[in-house]
Amino acid sequence: MKFAAACCALTLSCSAAFAPQQIYARNSALHADTATKTYSFTKSEEIFQEAKELMPGGVSSPVRAFKSVGGNPVVFDRVKGAYAYDVDGNQYIDYVGTWGPAILGHADDDVLKAITETMQKGTSFGAPCPLENELAKKVIAAVPSVEMVRFTNSGTEACMGMIRLVRAYTGREKIIKFEGCYHGHADSFLVQAGSGVATLGLPDSPGVPKSATQATYCAEYNNLESVKQIFEENKDEIAAVILEPVVGNSGFIKPDQAFLEGLREITKAHGALLVFDEVMTGFRVAYGGAQQYFGVTPDVTTMGKVIGGGLPVGAYGGRRDIMEWVAPAGPMYQAGTLSGNPLAMRAGIETLNKLSQPGVYEELERKAQKLIDGITAAAEKHGHAITAGVAGGMFGWFFCEGPVKNFADAKNKADGEKFSKWHRMMLERGVYLAPSMYEAGFMSMAHTDADIEKTIAIADEVLAQLK
Numbered sequence: 001m002k003f004a005a006a007c008c009a010l011t012l013s014c015s016a017a018f019a020p021q022q023i024y025a026r027n028s029a030l031h032a033d034t035a036t037k038t039y040s041f042t043k044s045e046e047i048f049q050e051a052k053e054l055m056p057g058g059v060s061s062p063v064r065a066f067k068s069v070g071g072n073p074v075v076f077d078r079v080k081g082a083y084a085y086d087v088d089g090n091q092y093i094d095y096v097g098t099w100g101p102a103i104l105g106h107a108d109d110d111v112l113k114a115i116t117e118t119m120q121k122g123t124s125f126g127a128p129c130p131l132e133n134e135l136a137k138k139v140i141a142a143v144p145s146v147e148m149v150r151f152t153n154s155g156t157e158a159c160m161g162m163i164r165l166v167r168a169y170t171g172r173e174k175i176i177k178f179e180g181c182y183h184g185h186a187d188s189f190l191v192q193a194g195s196g197v198a199t200l201g202l203p204d205s206p207g208v209p210k211s212a213t214q215a216t217y218c219a220e221y222n223n224l225e226s227v228k229q230i231f232e233e234n235k236d237e238i239a240a241v242i243l244e245p246v247v248g249n250s251g252f253i254k255p256d257q258a259f260l261e262g263l264r265e266i267t268k269a270h271g272a273l274l275v276f277d278e279v280m281t282g283f284r285v286a287y288g289g290a291q292q293y294f295g296v297t298p299d300v301t302t303m304g305k306v307i308g309g310g311l312p313v314g315a316y317g318g319r320r321d322i323m324e325w326v327a328p329a330g331p332m333y334q335a336g337t338l339s340g341n342p343l344a345m346r347a348g349i350e351t352l353n354k355l356s357q358p359g360v361y362e363e364l365e366r367k368a369q370k371l372i373d374g375i376t377a378a379a380e381k382h383g384h385a386i387t388a389g390v391a392g393g394m395f396g397w398f399f400c401e402g403p404v405k406n407f408a409d410a411k412n413k414a415d416g417e418k419f420s421k422w423h424r425m426m427l428e429r430g431v432y433l434a435p436s437m438y439e440a441g442f443m444s445m446a447h448t449d450a451d452i453e454k455t456i457a458i459a460d461e462v463l464a465q466l467k
């Protein structure tokens with residue numbers, strides 16, 4: 001799910017500075033001091049111990065293992081609305097929302113009804129189905145850059161298709177990405193930037209061949225000069241600039257408006273494509289994604305998460321002349337056995353139907369802002385430095401003085417040790433937050449003001465005790 005955050009636990013100086021297990025032990029000792037009843041996790045522990053024997057690290061995707069905050073993960077039994085329930089019967093107010101898709105709330109009744117109906121006709125056709133047209137029309141109508149779309153099964157697959165497409169279309173191989181931005185786990189994207197302004201990419205994970213990343217250049221987010229420099233050094237060779245238009249994989253980091261506008265100008269001037277990876281931000285920060293929120297239109301967009309309504313879906317889309325390069329309309333090959341399957345299409349359609357109602361994003365942002373204001377005030381009251389932000393239904397904070405403009409700021413300034421303690425203490429009191437300070441938070445339509453007020457009250461109690 002989140003390579004950036006997972007690798008942070010291995011590579012960042014702030015992560016290396018403390019031992020998560022020790023923090024967990026210290027947090028558990030805090031139980032006795034708290035007014036709020038705290039949870040126990042007996043069954044979760046048992047199931048996770050068994051899982052570790054069966055699956056690498058006990059999980060199907062790395063960040064779920066809680067490595068960067070310490071302690072073991074809780075094992076979920078079921079989810080509904082704003083809540084998750086673990087196998088020990090503990091209830092959590094959930095701000096992870098299955099990493100973004102659950103924007104209506106978990107297991108929305110209308111989405112469940114729609115999938116149940118659709119399932120009666122079968123789960124996969126491997127042939128064209130009208131539901132693909134229906135979802136495609138909705139995506140095209142909503143997202144300013146998208147005139148045609150190709151559905152995939154995950155965000156990673158969408159990004160893999162996208163990178164091949166930008167290279168095929170431009171006849172160039174080099175791409176620019178940004179330090180701390182995650183675009184799925186395909187080889188070309190697993191590049192860790194050095195501390196300099198712009199460095200030539202080197203493989204970030206064993207098993208990624210140098211040849212796969214040597215055409216990947218890393219620039220610094222919110223730093224146009226770092227991008228210009230790479231363009232100057234690689235004239236007529238850059239196929240595309242690819243970014244998260246609001247970063248959610250280095251923690252929550254907003255782009256400067258001038259940064260996005262500058263990228264649009266630079267790419268145009270150099271005959272390169274601008275790609276917004278909206279796997280996280282698409283239908284999340286606004287119905288038309290970050291491109292609508294900021295009024296900057298890229299050439300190509302990747303999507304996922306929300307457009308699948310909780311089922312596995314990804315998509316990439318863009319201008320017609322670009323998308324017509326994709327097979328079988330054009331020569332660029334990309335395929336998928338389960339792509340466009342009726343269940344996922346129907347879940348996406350039903351989700352977008354509900355999201356397209358007036359006022360939805362204003363309400364999501366109001367609630368996210370209320371949560372952030374409450375947590376910020378509590379942190380300040382108890383003497384903790386904090387910097388926070390919101391965009392539509394996405395939010396986040398770092399325990400440090402702001403601003404945090406990019407991954408280097410997050411890595412160098414934010415207090416990872418404090419975050420780990422905070423995470424465990426919130427969890428033990430019924431608030432489920434992403435288990436890494438390099439992740440964003442997600443608000444859903446199902447969260448009530450009472451849920452948010454309860455979260456703020458718990459945060460106040462935790463922050464009062466947090467050292």
Ligand SMILES: Cc1ncc(COP(=O)(O)O)c(C=O)c1O
Nearest residue numbers: 001154155156182183184279280
């Ligand atoms: C911006 C971005 N791109 C791509 C991906 C990869 O998507 P998936 O996990 O569905 O493969 C993610 C996943 O979190 C993401 O946040």
